[in-house]
Amino acid sequence: MKILYGMQRPDEGEIKVDGSPVVFHTPGDAISHGIGMVHQHFMLADNLTVLENVVLGSEPRRGGVALDFRAARKKIKEISDAYGLAIEPDVPVEELGVGARQRVEILKVLYRGARILILDEPTAVLVPQEVDELFDNLRGLVREGLTILFISHKLDEVLRVADAITVIRRGTTVATLDPKGVTARRLAELMVGSELPSPETRESTVTDVVALAVRDLTVRSDTGRAIVDGVTLEIHKGEVLGIAGVEGNGQAELVEAIMGMRGSTGDITLAGEDISQWSTLKRREAGIGYIPEDRHRHGLLLESPLWENRILGHQTRRPNVKGLWVDRAGARADTRRIVQDYDVRTPGIEVDAAALSGGNQQKLIVGREMSGDPVLLIASHPTRGVDVGAQAAIWDHLRTARAAGLAVLLISADLDELIGLSDSLKVILRGRIVADIDPTSVTPERLGSAMTGAGEGA
Amino acid sequence: MSTFVDRLLGRVKLSGWLALVAPLLAVLFAVVITSVVLLATGKAPLETFQALAQYGSQPRTMAVIVNTGTEYYISALAVAIGFRMNLFNIGVDGQYRLAAVVAAGVGGAALLPGVLNIILIVVVAVVVGALWAAIAGLLRVTRGVSEVISTIMLNSIATGIGSWLVTNHFGVLRGNELATKEIPGDSRVPGMALIPGTQLQVTGFIVLALVLGVAYYVLLNRTRFGFELRATGQSETAAVASGISVKKMIVITMVVSGVVAGLIGMPELLGASYKYSTNFPTGLGFTGIAIALLGRNNAVGMAIGALLWSFLDNSSDTLQLLDISKEIVAIMQGVIVLSVIIAYELVHRYRIVAEQRRVSRELATPQQAEGAAA
Numbered sequence: 001m002k003i004l005y006g007m008q009r010p011d012e013g014e015i016k017v018d019g020s021p022v023v024f025h026t027p028g029d030a031i032s033h034g035i036g037m038v039h040q041h042f043m044l045a046d047n048l049t050v051l052e053n054v055v056l057g058s059e060p061r062r063g064g065v066a067l068d069f070r071a072a073r074k075k076i077k078e079i080s081d082a083y084g085l086a087i088e089p090d091v092p093v094e095e096l097g098v099g100a101r102q103r104v105e106i107l108k109v110l111y112r113g114a115r116i117l118i119l120d121e122p123t124a125v126l127v128p129q130e131v132d133e134l135f136d137n138l139r140g141l142v143r144e145g146l147t148i149l150f151i152s153h154k155l156d157e158v159l160r161v162a163d164a165i166t167v168i169r170r171g172t173t174v175a176t177l178d179p180k181g182v183t184a185r186r187l188a189e190l191m192v193g194s195e196l197p198s199p200e201t202r203e204s205t206v207t208d209v210v211a212l213a214v215r216d217l218t219v220r221s222d223t224g225r226a227i228v229d230g231v232t233l234e235i236h237k238g239e240v241l242g243i244a245g246v247e248g249n250g251q252a253e254l255v256e257a258i259m260g261m262r263g264s265t266g267d268i269t270l271a272g273e274d275i276s277q278w279s280t281l282k283r284r285e286a287g288i289g290y291i292p293e294d295r296h297r298h299g300l301l302l303e304s305p306l307w308e309n310r311i312l313g314h315q316t317r318r319p320n321v322k323g324l325w326v327d328r329a330g331a332r333a334d335t336r337r338i339v340q341d342y343d344v345r346t347p348g349i350e351v352d353a354a355a356l357s358g359g360n361q362q363k364l365i366v367g368r369e370m371s372g373d374p375v376l377l378i379a380s381h382p383t384r385g386v387d388v389g390a391q392a393a394i395w396d397h398l399r400t401a402r403a404a405g406l407a408v409l410l411i412s413a414d415l416d417e418l419i420g421l422s423d424s425l426k427v428i429l430r431g432r433i434v435a436d437i438d439p440t441s442v443t444p445e446r447l448g449s450a451m452t453g454a455g456e457g458a
Numbered sequence: 459m460s461t462f463v464d465r466l467l468g469r470v471k472l473s474g475w476l477a478l479v480a481p482l483l484a485v486l487f488a489v490v491i492t493s494v495v496l497l498a499t500g501k502a503p504l505e506t507f508q509a510l511a512q513y514g515s516q517p518r519t520m521a522v523i524v525n526t527g528t529e530y531y532i533s534a535l536a537v538a539i540g541f542r543m544n545l546f547n548i549g550v551d552g553q554y555r556l557a558a559v560v561a562a563g564v565g566g567a568a569l570l571p572g573v574l575n576i577i578l579i580v581v582v583a584v585v586v587g588a589l590w591a592a593i594a595g596l597l598r599v600t601r602g603v604s605e606v607i608s609t610i611m612l613n614s615i616a617t618g619i620g621s622w623l624v625t626n627h628f629g630v631l632r633g634n635e636l637a638t639k640e641i642p643g644d645s646r647v648p649g650m651a652l653i654p655g656t657q658l659q660v661t662g663f664i665v666l667a668l669v670l671g672v673a674y675y676v677l678l679n680r681t682r683f684g685f686e687l688r689a690t691g692q693s694e695t696a697a698v699a700s701g702i703s704v705k706k707m708i709v710i711t712m713v714v715s716g717v718v719a720g721l722i723g724m725p726e727l728l729g730a731s732y733k734y735s736t737n738f739p740t741g742l743g744f745t746g747i748a749i750a751l752l753g754r755n756n757a758v759g760m761a762i763g764a765l766l767w768s769f770l771d772n773s774s775d776t777l778q779l780l781d782i783s784k785e786i787v788a789i790m791q792g793v794i795v796l797s798v799i800i801a802y803e804l805v806h807r808y809r810i811v812a813e814q815r816r817v818s819r820e821l822a823t824p825q826q827a828e829g830a831a832a
Contacts, residue, residue: 259699260701261698261699279701279703280698280699280700280701281700281701281702281703282701283701284700284701285701290699292699297693297695297696298695298696298698298699299696299699300693300696301688301689301692301693301696302692302693303692304688304689304692308685311685312689312696312700313699313700313701314700315682315685315686315689315700315701315702316682316701321682324681324682324683325680325681325682326679326680326681326682326684326685328680345821346817346821347816347817347820347821351813351817352813354810354813354814355813355814355816355817356817
């Protein structure tokens with residue numbers, strides 16, 4: 001997608017527009033070939049009018065300097081009428097609803113002469129009625145001869161709007177299908193991959209002791225919408241609880257609420273103690289380890305040496321500090337231990353975290369979060385973007401820790417990982433737990449359709 | 459990855475010789491640019507620099523350079539504490555001036571004798587500086603007001619309050635100069651005759667400046683607070699995930715910055731003029747910003763920067779003898795700051811690439827395919 005829009009260069013392969021090969025260096029090149037992109041997150045200036053937003057960056061000139069708003073207004077009206085977008089050019093964007101803003105984004109792209117539109121998860125922010133309206137608009141555009149590339153996780157929507165479907169998994173094309181001859185279940189299977197590992201016969205280490213109990217946890221967005229909606233779950237010592245779900249269904253918010261990084265209502269109990277009012281620091285000190293989803297944003301100080309990264313999140317505990325002082329020797333020694341035990345490939349502990357590969361960065365984080373005898377480990381996509389070797393190593397570490405009595409909350413989009421590691425599985429959809437699944441007897445169809453909502457009510 | 463601002467403010471460190479080469483190149487570049495300007499105005503560059511160096515190396519000038527440099531250095535430290543955490547305390551200027559006015563008023567009243575009065579004066583200055591800075595910190599965490607805006611406005615307010623205090627409360631008219639009452643002779647900080655060949659003494663506050671410099675280094679690099687401050691500066695998101703209360707850090711950092719800012723006026727007040735008048739030096743807070751940038755918030759780097767700046771400021775007087783406008787020095791200072799920023803950026807990019815190459819090379823040798831793929 002980024003390659004198609006000229007934001008990244010391909011390593012190999014070629015792009016053809018209308019049959020002739022093209023090379024894009026910048027988004028500008030893509031636009032001049034008639035390719036326009038509507039981003040998932042709107043790129044509009046709220047305090048400007050629709051007209052001003054649309055012309056921003058390609059202002060019509062009159063006599064060299066003056067802006068020709070009249071011509072622009074006329075053109076916007078024409079486009080709006082031709083495609084039935086119902087956009088008024090002189091309304092400030094801040095007065096528009098989400099659906100209308102999206103139409104402004106589409107209009108912006110059309111105004112620049114795009115004939116091929118890329119829509120990245122366009123329905124993520126819309127309510128069902130708005131989705132219907134968007135689909136009507138899209139069909140109108142297609143009737144006028146435009147091409148639309150519609151990227152979505154939501155299978156029912158893809159089936160409804162597309163004329164042809166291509167399934168991509170882990171960066172390669174899995175299949176190209178006709179939506180008329182395919183069911184949501186078949187799509188789900190293709191999406192998540194049906195070669196599930198044979199469930200390992202392994203001893204359950206689950207105990208009766210509850211490590212973490214969450215009751216009626218609800219997280220609301222700024223606008224009051226429930227992103228996490230009444231989630232209740234229990235994790236025992238020695239248990240791995242997997243949360244399956246298509247991304248963006250409240251997993252990240254659930255984790256941040258348990259970590260105390262985000263406000264929530266409901267009860268959170270760690271080893272019998274109510275921690276719902278505790279600060280993030282206190283929760284960490286009480287023994288919650290956290291492998292964040294985005295290691296660069298939340299897990300590392302990229303331009304600090306490895307041993308300083310060892311301190312991060314553990315800055316109040318030995319061996320990193322003695323009272324108010326940083327214990328450099330202690331932190332360094334313990335970093336060396338992590339590098340050794342977790343096989344972090346690095347020339348030394350003085351190099352910056354940024355110099356390591358993703359897999360080695362992640363191994364360092366896993367090692368750090370396993371230090372200090374955690375009670376609970378929250379592992380959010382622990383093997384995302386790491387190489388196969390590091391992935392197997394991280395899985396092994398999780399299994400060993402589980403056997404030693406650690407409770408693990410595992411969030412992942414990788415079904416192999418979820419099924420292979422979890423003792424029990426819950427499916428999250430639109431912020432709610434919609435299904436409990438036994439990972440030893442799960443079928444990909446069932447998991448896939450529960451995750452995507454295709455099997456809802458069934 | 460770090461942003462340009464991170465690198466600008468020295469939150470990303472440069473290692474070894476590169477950290478030295480960058481500023482040296484920048485100063486050299488500034489000399490070249492200044493030479494061009496001098497040539498364009500029909501003056502001889504070589505003579506100009508000779509005159510600067512000659513004047514600057516006279517014992518008396520050297521003492522003056524050290525004394526001004528002391529104030530510059532304390533100011534740079536105050537600014538740098540904020541910079542390390544992404545806080546732009548532009549209000550150091552207002553903080554030290556207001557602190558000096560109040561401290562001068564209290565000190566002039568001679569409530570306590572001798573050394574006790576000195577301690578009182580310093581404590582008052584520190585408290586006023588801290589409180590004034592805390593306003594900006596609290597506005598930021600409670601109302602989301604950018605500290606850049608609030609500190610700039612607080613600078614104006616400080617000026618207003620300062621002149622009101624001098625006019626209506628602390629001021630004594632002597633001749634036609636309105637100033638606070640002089641601090642009595644037994645409550646002054648003596649200078650030290652460090653530089654031979656001149657009567658002019660070096661301010662006793664150089665000791666304080668050195669202590670502050672060491673304290674700054676220790677606080678940032680050896681304490682938990684310093685670690686949390688630097689972590690927050692590098693990545694606020696990672697700080698939050700690690701359980702660091704960013705709001706608390708903002709307020710505390712502003713207060714610490716204000717504490718140091720409160721000390722900036724002390725060498726002048728307790729060691730030179732003993733009163734606050736219209737002649738009290740202004741703008742030291744802004745000089746501190748330039749020096750903090752120049753020294754990349756590094757304790758030693760800023761000390762060198764402060765001395766360089768002070769040298770340029772103080773030896774510029776001699777240029778008038780050669781019929782050269784002393785503003786040529788301002789041009790040079792500006793060029794130094796700009797070119798230092800550019801030099802640091804270039805060096806930084808070079809270093810990142812070099813380090814990544816080094817790591818992959820060192821890993822590739824023992825375990826070939828595995829290390830490279832990881």
